[in-house]
Amino acid sequence: MAKELLGSLQPEIWPFLLEDLPIGTVLVGGAIRDRLLNNYNSIPDLDFVVPKHAFQISKDLAKRYGGTAVHLDQHRDIARYVINDWKIDIASQIGKDLNDDLLRRDFTINAIALNIFPTPAFIDPAGGLDDLHNKKLVAISEQNFIDDPLRILRGLRLVSELNLKLESQTESLLKKNAGLLNRVASERIKVELERLVQGPWANDVIPLVIKMGLLRPWSLSNNEEYFHSLSLKNVSSFTAKELKIALPLVRLSNLLSVEGLVKLGFSKKTIKSCNLLKNWQKRNDGLSFRGLNEVDRLQLHIDLENHLPALILMLQTIDQKIWLERWRDLSDPLFHPSSPIDGNTLKDTFDAPEGPWIGALIHFLSKERAFGRLRNREEAFELARYWWEHNKPFCD
Numbered sequence: 001m002a003k004e005l006l007g008s009l010q011p012e013i014w015p016f017l018l019e020d021l022p023i024g025t026v027l028v029g030g031a032i033r034d035r036l037l038n039n040y041n042s043i044p045d046l047d048f049v050v051p052k053h054a055f056q057i058s059k060d061l062a063k064r065y066g067g068t069a070v071h072l073d074q075h076r077d078i079a080r081y082v083i084n085d086w087k088i089d090i091a092s093q094i095g096k097d098l099n100d101d102l103l104r105r106d107f108t109i110n111a112i113a114l115n116i117f118p119t120p121a122f123i124d125p126a127g128g129l130d131d132l133h134n135k136k137l138v139a140i141s142e143q144n145f146i147d148d149p150l151r152i153l154r155g156l157r158l159v160s161e162l163n164l165k166l167e168s169q170t171e172s173l174l175k176k177n178a179g180l181l182n183r184v185a186s187e188r189i190k191v192e193l194e195r196l197v198q199g200p201w202a203n204d205v206i207p208l209v210i211k212m213g214l215l216r217p218w219s220l221s222n223n224e225e226y227f228h229s230l231s232l233k234n235v236s237s238f239t240a241k242e243l244k245i246a247l248p249l250v251r252l253s254n255l256l257s258v259e260g261l262v263k264l265g266f267s268k269k270t271i272k273s274c275n276l277l278k279n280w281q282k283r284n285d286g287l288s289f290r291g292l293n294e295v296d297r298l299q300l301h302i303d304l305e306n307h308l309p310a311l312i313l314m315l316q317t318i319d320q321k322i323w324l325e326r327w328r329d330l331s332d333p334l335f336h337p338s339s340p341i342d343g344n345t346l347k348d349t350f351d352a353p354e355g356p357w358i359g360a361l362i363h364f365l366s367k368e369r370a371f372g373r374l375r376n377r378e379e380a381f382e383l384a385r386y387w388w389e390h391n392k393p394f395c396d
Contacts (some may be wrong), residue, residue, distance in 0.1 A: 002120040005035050009044050015083045016061050018116060024051040026098065026113040026123065033109050036132050037162060046088045049101060049113065054092040055079040099125040106151035107131075107158070107170075108138045135163065139170040142177070149180035153192045156209055160199025166208070175212040182217060190264045197251040198244075206251060218260025237320045238309065246309035253277045253310075276303045277310050288319040298367050301337050308335065334370040340380040341365060349381075350388050357393055 009031060011018055030045035050057055058069035058079035067083025077092035095101045102111040108128035115121045122129065131138050137155055145151050152174045159166055166174075181189065196202060196209075209215060235243060253274035256264070261271045280300055285291045289300065304311055312323045326335045339346075339362040352358050364387055368374050374383065 002114055002122050005032065006114060006116070006120045008035055008040075014046070015067070015086050015088075016065055016081075020061060020064070021048065021116065022050055022057070023117050024093075025049070025117065026115050028102070028105075028113045029110055032112050032114055033132065036112075036129075039162075043085055046086070048088070048090045049093050049098070050090060052092050053077070054090040058090050098123060102126065103140055104144060104147075105140060106144055106148075107155060108140060109158075109164075111140060135165055136167050137164040137170060138167045139173050142173055145173065145177050146180065148184075149177060150184045150188050150192065152177055152181060153189060153196070153209075153214060156205050156214070157192050157196040157199065159208075160196045160202045160205040163201045171208075171212075174214075178212050178214045178216075181214060186264045190266060193252070193256075193264070194248075197248040197255070202247070202251055206255060209255070215255065215260070218256050218264055220254065220257050220260075234317050235313070237317070237324050238313075242309040242324065245307060246313045249273060249277060249307055249310040250313055253281075273307050277307065280304060280311055281314060284314055288315050288323070294367060294371055298334070298337055298370055301335055301370075302366075305336060333366075333372075337366045337370050339363075339365040340369050340374060340377055341384060346384060349384070350392065353393060355393060357391070360391070361387055 006027075009027075026049050027046065028049055029047035031047065034041065034045065054077045055069065055071050055074075058081040061067070061081050062069040062083070065083060067081060067086075070080045070082060072078045072080050072089070076094065079090050081088045081090060093101045095104060098113065102113055102123065102125050105111040105126075108126040109132045110128070111124070111126045112128040112132070113123040115123055126140050127138075137159055139145065139155070155166070155170070155174060158164060193215075196205065199205065210219070238246065252261075252266075252270070256274075258271065258275055258278075261274060266274075280303065283289070283292075283296075289297065292300065300311075301308070308327050309324070312320050312327070315323060323335075326332045330336055341362075343358050343362055346352065346361055347358050361384060365374070365380055365384060368383060369380070374380050
């Protein structure tokens with residue numbers, strides 16, 4: 001079985017030879033877990049433990065094959081070898097022996113090693129193979145989470161991605177130490193959250209994250225009530241691509257406060273998208289925004305044009321179908337608002353001075369087009385001239 005697993009990882013396509021690694025090297029972590037769960041990646045998540053000199057081995061690989069060697073942790077001698085699309089982690093063994101090293105990891109399913117030389121064989125001191133077979137997530141020890149509290153959040157991310165069952169004692173252990181996440185660098189928390197909210201089983205996991213209080217320093221006060229009421233059972237109108245747009249943004253915007261997003265280092269673009277979605281969700285009248293006036297309706301589609309499936313997720317099923325059909329139509333003038341005349345043409349036509357006036361004219365033309373009052377470009381120019389005559393800036 002071990003030999004078959006190694007073969008399924010196709011070492012012949014790796015950017016180096018197995019012989020380049022020293023005797024005593026073992027493969028650990030995600031590559032083994034994913035293949036045993038029949039999850040195949042064209043570029044496997046390669047994570048090696050070597051007896052010693054991890055960074056030097058990475059430098060030797062970079063010198064021989066190209067790429068870059070990066071020191072991830074100088075104190076513990078953990079390195080990364082990066083070449084093309086490959087990111088290969090290499091760590092020096094810690095503890096008195098390999099078993100000791102493996103038992104310092106987070107969960108049993110991540111403490112399985114594959115010995116490479118001379119004959120492939122599994123090393124499984126924590127019983128991870130059985131837990132993986134039963135799709136159970138089992139912690140190795142509480143101290144391992146105290147040493148690195150990010151592992152608490154990582155566990156729930158694994159449940160979200162792999163549909164694992166969280167063992168009851170492990171759940172209690174994670175909840176007990178939830179407050180320790182405050183000690184973790186914000187960037188590391190952000191990376192785990194980005195993956196968690198994209199997981200196929202995230203909707204089952206997020207209520208647990210809230211119940212445990214893992215993200216209390218960065219979360220909304222009423223998010224538990226929100227996720228309890230959110231029903232995503234009927235998403236038949238959505239394509240997989242549309243759900244990939246909608247679900248992570250909905251989850252993130254209703255899991256974290258704006259201040260939390262900022263503290264955790266999310267991008268300005270993500271923060272803006274979440275904030276806009278929150279604001280429009282608050283204005284949902286239960287009638288699919290039919291009560292909005294034209295100006296507000298246009299602004300909704302300007303604000304959320306690229307992320308509209310996230311808002312559509314909140315609508316009644318019949319309205320979901322209608323809105324999605326219109327959003328899929330890139331020529332729909334309301335769901336993809338744009339001016340029939342571009343800004344440079346308008347500026348040249350009216351010899352416009354610098355200032356906000358062309359922007360205001362573009363917005364006006366976009367609104368008229370969105371609500372069907374402009375049939376062609378000639379009508380657009382005629383209306384633009386009329387608007388300019390009545391709104392152009394006064395110049396001496």
